Amino acid sequence: MKKIGLLTSGGDSPGMNTCIRAVVRTAVGKGISVVGIRRGYVGMINGDMYDMDARSVGGILQRGGTILGTARSDEFMPKKGQREAIRQLNESSIDGLVVIGGDGSLKGAQALHEQGIKVVGVPASIDNDIWGTNMSIGVDTALNTIQDAVDKLRDTASSHHRAFVVETMGRDCDYLALMGGVTSGAEIVVAPGKDIEISEIASEIEDAYIRGKNHCIIMVAEGAKLKVHEISQKLKEIDVGFHTRVTVLGHTQRGGRPSAFDRIIASRFGIKAVEALLEGESGIMVGLKGRDIEYVSLKEVAKRKRKTSAEFKQMARMLAI
């Protein structure tokens, strides 16, 4: 292996830059060239690539986002796009690839592996829905962002005796809402796939009011069936005691300086990804299992979705009495 290509793809997540730095410096330290591919599979199809060295990743460890840029590429999905991408990799004499991204990006990596490209995936997504790893890069920082925001909301909520309906990210997944609910002491969490009636939310909130609480947090995942404004409106109509306000945390959860935890896993994943390519591995992702970094088959990653442990599902509610 003489030259590896490196890309970030899909939704960005804090710690991607830390991982880019780790990949580049590990490879360069082992005498391997690195080519950065801009904007994920979009740049691969268009041959938008540049040579990277140890200095080109200086000062990025602590920066959110990704210096390589990222994109969600529809063009790469069909065989035609993948053929173009492979042609570009061959033209640039790239012998191996590190793909840093979420589930869609890792499916793309598996597709390239099936067509003979040597590829190793690194899980990065604030959603924490990637199978085969306890944590993905960016999750911890996103949770800290949620925690900070809700701590602030609670200050004003308790001053005004209000209930805040807070939307976290997670189009199809519940991790940020559930864990954000635990870390910020929400009274109730509304997550996708967990059908809950508005009447149940209302009686829970009214109950909290009667118990003498001076504020309430209702954490709602972006992908939940009930939407934040609808919940707020209905709570107003029903009159649960508290006045309500809505806060959508949105893309603030995707940005910011990576936490220490994210910097550590991003660095470990980056080093391990390069080592895996050098060991001749392909079609695998590096994942965190317990304290160790292990190899997981990309085929499995592409087929399955990480589920949030049932233990966390009732936790916020249990502790909100």
Ligand code: F6P
């Ligand atoms: O990266 C994952 C994620 O942040 C999801 O939680 C969210 O639903 C989605 O990306 C938003 O994507 P976009 O930034 O493309 O609107």
